[in-house]
Amino acid sequence: IGPHCFELLRVLGKGGYGKVFQVRKVQGTNTGKIFAMKVLKKAKIACNAKDTAHTRAERNILEAVKHPFIVDLIYAFQTGGKLYLILECLSGGELFMQLEREGIFLEDTACFYLSEITLALGHLHSHGIIYRDLKPENIMLNSQGHIKLTDFGLCKESIHDGAVTHTFCGTIEYMAPEILVRSGHNRAVDWWSLGALMYDMLTGSPPFTAENRKKTIDKILKGKLVLPPYLTPDARDLLKKFLKRNPNQRIGGGPGDAADVQKQPFFRHINWEDLLARRLDPPFKPCLQSEEDVSQFDTRFTRQTPVDSPDDAAISESANQAFLGFTYVAPSVLESIKEGFSFQPKVRSPRRLNSSPRTPVSPVKFSPFEVFKPGPPGEPMEVGGSLPPPPEGTAPLPIKSSVGAKKQKGGRGRVPR
Known part of the structure; x- marks a missing residue:
């Protein structure tokens, strides 16, 4: 298996x-x-040990974890200068x-997606x-409209009950306070992050935003949670x-983890067994003309000519x-080979906004990104619980002033890692 086994059709993303x-x-x-x-x-x-480790972790996680709502890895291979991951096409x-097209989701729609993510x-x-690194850009939809988590480059492995890690990474607007203060997470x-995503779905922006990174972090650490009055009691509670x-x-932070989340009143109408089996109809089914249809992807990429640049094998042993x-x-491919199976292929005008991407913070440094307009005003509420103090000798990473002007909410976009 190698690059020669594949014909390039379209560019889907670039990072x-x-x-x-x-x-x-x-x-x-x-x-x-x-x-x-x-x-x-x-x-x-x-050239960076942590980037190397995260790349290995992504490939290992994709091999080890198989689930209806996680992207499938089909092949992985390498050449002298490149690594290749062949994934199911979503x-x-x-x-x-x-979410960009709709602006906000109805609670039933948000509930469906949040259930699959849970x-x-x-x-x-x-x-x-x-x-x-949970955020709308890392959640893909398959052809039927079910979600799939993608991009596992910032995942941390081997964190079981009682264990913590201190790496500073993620996307600021969805980042938990304990990551920001490096108290161990x-x-x-x-x-x-799922709560921040839920808030984004129901209001149009994450819960804590400001005109620059430092102020956004300050709000995450100390700001009041503002819940719009139109939210139902179950949504507000969750x-x-x-x-x-x-x-x-x-919620979810205890031994029960996802099981505790599933028991919340907001999800009372979800049949979890049917959901896992994908027997529930998604709220949105993509309008696709063929297997090759890329109309649901950003035209900034799909209009580009697909070219895999020459392989640079000049990397040290x-x-x-x-x-x-x-x-x-x-394994499914290996089984197909054993059985002599050969696959035979079967013979909307959305708003697309061009803008600077919202980039995750790497474990090594901050990356510049743009922020969002605050969500609609509403009833102020204190976020329950204070954050435990960081361990002795630690402090939040220094924050540099933001780069570039503030963007409108409609301009959110993404470049894949």
Whole structure:
């Protein structure tokens, strides 16, 4: 298996480490099938040990974790200068784009997506994995409209009951307070992020925003949670439970994890067994003309000519050691090969806004990003629970002044990692 097995069709995204293409397999098992191909440049990753570790973690997590609401890894391979991840192609695009079109979601719509995300997070946590970068841009929709978590580059492995980690990473607007003050964090950070995402879905922006990063962080650490009066009591109750600053008081932060979240009144109408089996109809089914339809993706990328740049094999042998064992073939593919199976392919005008992306903070440094307009005013409420003090000798990372002018909320977008 290698790059020669795939025909480039479209560019789906681009980031600092490489590109994501829509591709068609042109030989061997699965010939004719459409996939997403994530291409990462070794030279840009290998120069930083943490970037290398996070790349390895992403590939390992994708191999180890199989779930209806988590993207499937089909193949992984490498060349002299590049790493390749072949993933299922999620033609419904980012949940971000759907939220951008709608502005806000009705509570029933938000409840459906939040329910599927809850099951995905619970599955990760059961494997000792913290996701740490939950936001609309990292949630994709398949062709039927069900969600899939993607982009596992900031995940942390081997965090089981009682264990904590101190890495500073994520996307500020969705980042839990304990990450910001580096007091040590565990899987409870994902439930804070789910609360911030829920607030975003129901109001049009995350709960704590300001004109620059420093003020946004100050609001996350000390600001009041403002809940618009139009929210139902069940939604208000769950938001307050998710957005507790003390992770020990936060819903999902205890031993019950996702099971405690599932019991909340906001989800009372969800049949969790049917949800997991994808027997419930999604609130939105993408309008797709074919397997190759990329209408749900950002035209800034899909209009580009797909070109995989020449392979630069000039990477040291010692650097290449970090990528030993990267190759992978999904068990389902191996079974198909054994059985002699060969895949035979089957023979909306949304608002697209061009803007600077909202970029996750790497474990090493801040990346410039734009912020959002605050959500609609409403009844002020104190977020319950105070944050435990950071351990001796630690302090929040220094904050530099923001770069660029404030953008309108409608301008949120993303460049893949």
